[in-house]
Amino acid sequence: MRIAMIGTGYVGLVSGACFADFGHEVACVDKDHAKIAALRAGQMPIFEPGLDEMVARNVRERRLSFSTDLPPAVRNAEVVFVAVGTPARRGDGHADLSFVYDAAREIAQAADGGCVIVTKSTVPVGTGDEIENIVRAARPAAKFSVVSNPEFLREGAAITDFKRPDRIVIGADDEQARAIMREVYRPLYLNAPPILFTDRRTAELIKYAANAFLATKITFINEIADLCEAVGADVQEVARGIGLDNRIGSKFLHAGPGYGGSCFPKDTLALIKTAQEADAPINIVETVISVNDARKKALARRVIDACGHSVEGKTVAVLGLTFKPNTDDMREAPSLVLIPGLQASGAVVHAHDPQGMKHAKPMLPGTRFFETPYEAAEGADALVIVTEWDAYRALDLERIKQSLKSPVVVDLRNIYRPEEMADKGFRYTSIGRPPAKS
Numbered sequence: 001m002r003i004a005m006i007g008t009g010y011v012g013l014v015s016g017a018c019f020a021d022f023g024h025e026v027a028c029v030d031k032d033h034a035k036i037a038a039l040r041a042g043q044m045p046i047f048e049p050g051l052d053e054m055v056a057r058n059v060r061e062r063r064l065s066f067s068t069d070l071p072p073a074v075r076n077a078e079v080v081f082v083a084v085g086t087p088a089r090r091g092d093g094h095a096d097l098s099f100v101y102d103a104a105r106e107i108a109q110a111a112d113g114g115c116v117i118v119t120k121s122t123v124p125v126g127t128g129d130e131i132e133n134i135v136r137a138a139r140p141a142a143k144f145s146v147v148s149n150p151e152f153l154r155e156g157a158a159i160t161d162f163k164r165p166d167r168i169v170i171g172a173d174d175e176q177a178r179a180i181m182r183e184v185y186r187p188l189y190l191n192a193p194p195i196l197f198t199d200r201r202t203a204e205l206i207k208y209a210a211n212a213f214l215a216t217k218i219t220f221i222n223e224i225a226d227l228c229e230a231v232g233a234d235v236q237e238v239a240r241g242i243g244l245d246n247r248i249g250s251k252f253l254h255a256g257p258g259y260g261g262s263c264f265p266k267d268t269l270a271l272i273k274t275a276q277e278a279d280a281p282i283n284i285v286e287t288v289i290s291v292n293d294a295r296k297k298a299l300a301r302r303v304i305d306a307c308g309h310s311v312e313g314k315t316v317a318v319l320g321l322t323f324k325p326n327t328d329d330m331r332e333a334p335s336l337v338l339i340p341g342l343q344a345s346g347a348v349v350h351a352h353d354p355q356g357m358k359h360a361k362p363m364l365p366g367t368r369f370f371e372t373p374y375e376a377a378e379g380a381d382a383l384v385i386v387t388e389w390d391a392y393r394a395l396d397l398e399r400i401k402q403s404l405k406s407p408v409v410v411d412l413r414n415i416y417r418p419e420e421m422a423d424k425g426f427r428y429t430s431i432g433r434p435p436a437k438s
């Protein structure tokens with residue numbers, strides 16, 4: 001099939017490249033000239049494992065192309081995906097739909113023969129209706145359908161998630177559009193992922209409900225971790241003890257610094273706005289948002305306490321800046337709250353991240369960046385692990401100890417064992433676990 005992908009960010013680029021890998025002919029379009037020029041030169045605008053190789057292969061085999069010119073891509077396509085950003089609107093937290101509606105207007109101008117327009121961007125309930133109004137107003141005679149096909153891929157595992165999804169959700173109100181969407185995903189039939197056909201509004205809501213549920217699960221275990229600290233229990237054992245219950249499941253039960261990233265913060269906000277306006281407030285998600293915000297703000301205090309209740313004039317080495325491993329995405333990362341908090345209390349911050357430093361540098365003024373975790377630790381009064389990159393799981397702890405001025409480690413991801421760290425002579429604190437017994 002011939003597909004146009006409007007927006008070549010994380011979702012558009014990964015989806016476009018995977019569809020091309022399935023054998024479809026995909027034209028990826030973006031307004032960002034620098035991004036398209038880089039892609040044409042074979043450079044990836046994002047770090048995502050396996051993506052560069054897959055893009056190169058599909059470009060070489062002429063199934064994948066990149067352009068800033070939307071009309072020819074749309075005119076040639078049977079299916080047009082919209083994968084532009086839907087950030088939180090400044091001030092009120094609603095999803096900013098201006099990119100989606102601009103794209104809809106441009107598609108309407110270009111699509112003279114009609115097509116299926118598919119929203120992959122995460123959009124509030126009713127956005128598909130509005131897109132339909134926009135296109136119908138511009139092209140009253142054209143034959144087209146508007147479909148919702150929310151994306152559930154995770155950054156860092158995006159290709160696997162796209163090619164082996166737990167489910168595919170398609171919200172379409174007519175049979176012809178459903179048939180075309182079946183064709184789009186036909187190459188996946190071998191893996192037999194469940195395809196859930198719903199009406200459009202339901203599909204739009206499924207995406208928000210999924211993200212809000214996951215954000216709630218994370219926040220739940222984070223609060224249980226705080227309780228564990230207060231009463232001397234171990235959150236990892238609690239997580240295991242509840243996660244083995246099939247009704248609960250073990251995923252998303254890792255206590256940590258609070259969720260961040262490109263989706264959960266903005267999607268939870270957008271959901272509560274939709275719910276408030278519909279006069280059906282979702283109190284649990286409102287609470288999750290405020291608990292998570294407070295948690296991130298309290299991170300600096302945790303580190304300060306571990307440093308003897310003051311970091312004035314001290315150096316703190318921070319390992320891991322991105323909101324999770326295997327991505328260079330810094331959006332809403334806990335490090336963006338922690339580091340300024342430490343600096344405001346008088347600390348000098350050294351930082352390292354395997355992939356995120358390029359994006360982090362302009363966002364974290366005053367921070368000193370280092371090429372290796374060991375260089376970052378050199379002369380520091382404490383080491384804080386913020387993101388659980390594999391590269392931090394097997395640090396040479398003797399070398400780290402020798403590099404640090406004092407052996408203080410704050411592990412916000414629980415990647416080390418308290419006993420092991422105590423044996424090695426560290427003053428180690430983690431999340432929701434009792435200190436090693438001496």
Ligand SMILES: NC(=O)c1ccc[n+]([C@@H]2O[C@H](COP(=O)([O-])OP(=O)(O)OC[C@H]3O[C@@H](n4cnc5c(N)ncnc54)[C@H](O)[C@@H]3O)[C@@H](O)[C@H]2O)c1
Pocket residue numbers: 006007008009010011012029030031032035070083084085086099102103106120121122123151152153154155262263
């Ligand atoms: N990042 C994720 O992990 C993820 C996962 C699932 C769903 N989503 C959703 O997918 C959508 C896209 O997210 P993202 O992280 O890929 O965003 P992104 O910011 O990385 O990319 C969006 C791209 O769209 C381009 N764009 C904007 N308007 C355009 C237009 N009119 N024509 C052409 N290009 C245009 C921008 O230049 C940008 O490159 C969002 O709604 C997001 O919530 C994201």
